[in-house]
């Protein structure tokens with residue numbers, strides 16, 4: 032019989048849009064099966080048993096079952112739901128700051144419930160804040176429950192299934208030669224597959240402590256592997272870098288530097304404006320201040336790098352307010368003087384705006400055109416800027432991530448400066464570097480015939496097959512100083528310049544640690560400062576678990592301070608405000624019209640308002656030391672005496688914990704960013720110190736450089752052997768651990 036079905040035209044299959052959790056997985060960088068398999072639990076919860084309240088220990092997470100004997104909504108102070116649970120051995124108070132009518136129903140008096148959460152002690156007996164709860168009597172888990180690092184919109188249950196799928200699909204054969212594993216005492220039975228299977232599903236009998244402190248052999252295996260991947264890729268990058276070529280930026284600057292070295296510290300050695308000379312020297316001559324000796328030194332280090340035909344790869348670190356911007360401007364001046372373009376990329380629009388204002392005021396009087404690019408820019412202005420950049424008329428381009436968008440075509444970019452480099456992801460840094468591949472002219476500026484031919488080669492070949500290309504020089508800046516040994520382990524082939532001196536005339540900031548109970552006194556002090564014509568920041572913390580709570584915190588404080596300070600202009604700034612609004616608030620504050628700015632940590636980096644002389648940091652106990660130091664660095668930038676009030680709150684506890692107290696004390700005692708970084712490292716360990724801030728960076732997730740020194744040593748020795756003797760294994764190993772991120776280490 033004839034087939035009467037008409038053949039339908041084939042409809043092209045559109046890719047299905049990603050669901051929320053899928054997008055969140057991507058955000059976490061969990062795209063390949065192996066990425067999921069290597070997404071290891073942060074901790075484990077033991078849901079295999081019910082504990083008695085009389086036996087639970089303070090500070091531990093417990094699962095208990097009991098009857099609700101009291102449930103009320105407390106309206107005074109913070110609105111909260113208070114529930115008392117009785118399990119027959121003791122009672123426990125459950126507190127909820129966010130709750131719904133359904134929660135009240137589930138927690139009604141007489142209901143039998145199962146709760147799990149961290150148990151705290153105190154005057155009023157046992158307490159749990161925001162415990163998870165459900166009806167009592169359900170089945171108990173048979174294995175420890177892994178808790179994975181996650182983001183908003185990605186529930187643990189979904190992530191757990193995705194990870195299990197990843198483990199099942201991933202190729203997990205060993206990439207480290209067995210004999211080398213024996214060197215660090217690892218049993219062959221803890222191969223990659225077994226180690227991962229175990230870490231994702233540990234049996235309840237295993238000592239939880241060895242899992243939590245990562246001393247278990249399965250963890251050791253993972254840490255050794257991770258360190259090896261890091262060392263391998265750095266070594267590879269180092270070997271490749273030695274073959275790269277960069278434009279030689281040799282203006283008159285280097286000769287001038289010889290004079291600068293003599294001039295350092297000699298006030299009479301300043302050049303007069305209008306004198307001929309390099310752009311760098313003309314800039315120096317017109318600055319409203321003289322460089323410190325440290326600024327001179329680092330500037331000379333940078334200039335020397337720029338004059339070499341290999342790409343600079345330098346980290347410029349300096350304490351808050353140490354004057355990194357002018358050092359960046361001097362580097363830009365050398366680059367522009369040599370006929371090339373420079374890009375300066377900042378992580379936030381606030382910071383980019385500020386850099387732009389400062390650099391325009393310095394460079395435009397010297398005839399340099401500075402272009403400006405941000406996401407919120409009007410289309411017409413943007414078109415004009417793009418044209419200035421493409422034609423090469425703009426010598427310097429300043430902006431946010433907008434600088435690296437596809438539409439931005441530089442005529443001849445030779446120097447990329449990245450401010451607060453740890454805030455940019457891998458892809459962004461690489462994109463900025465790849466901008467140079469669009470270069471078409473200036474081969475004559477590349478020193479030596481080899482370099483000039485390498486430029487031509489770079490133009491002729493697609494970037495994927497380019498072996499010897501022309502790279503821009505890269506200067507990364509940070510105000511979170513990394514101790515030298517740590518920097519060398521993290522960035523094996525990165526040169527580090529350090530500004531270890533503050534400009535003269537700064538009065539030290541007085542730091543006071545004050546209990547929130549004395550808030551009224553603090554507000555009175557603000558009033559006095561406002562009357563004296565000074566400006567004040569009030570910073571509210573970022574509460575990671577709940578953005579909503581975070582926001583309400585800042586808005587609540589804003590309302591409270593506006594009411595307490597009639598007649599004063601009190602502004603509010605937080606990251607979720609539209610850009611235009613943020614800009615308007617910031618410009619009111621910068622111009623001095625706004626007296627008090629209530630803000631979340633968006634002002635953490637770089638903001639420079641010299642008239643601001645008082646900073647209040649609310650819930651200071653929740654911040655890391657380096658972050659507090661960054662925040663505090665927003666005041667004391669002018670000549671006026673400045674102060675920082677660290678307001679702490681003990682919540683329901685009678686006093687602050689020992690570590691919190693030690694941290695705040697350290698802040699009050701020292702103003703040296705390097706010393707603070709050292710103490711912060713001591714308290715948090717390098718993983719968290721750097722790791723938390725390395726968005727998307729291929730940094731160590733599991734190994735800890737402070738405690739895993741033996742493993743690090745092992746990885747350092749093995750890396751060259753692997754590259755030389757087992758190159759295929761080495762490549763598989765790096766790809767497995769770092770995937771596309773391996774590129775990061777070259778960035």
Ligand SMILES: Nc1ncnc2c1ncn2[C@@H]1O[C@H](COP(=O)(O)OP(=O)(O)OP(=O)(O)O)[C@@H](O)[C@H]1O
Pocket residue numbers: 320321322323326349350351352353354355356357509510534535636637638639641664668
């Ligand atoms: N040598 C100097 N003498 C006097 N003032 C200086 C000197 N160098 C920089 N300044 C001024 O000090 C202030 C801080 O400089 P800058 O903003 O560059 O600091 P920074 O290192 O970028 O700090 P942060 O990381 O906090 O942003 C600016 O107002 C700047 O103009």
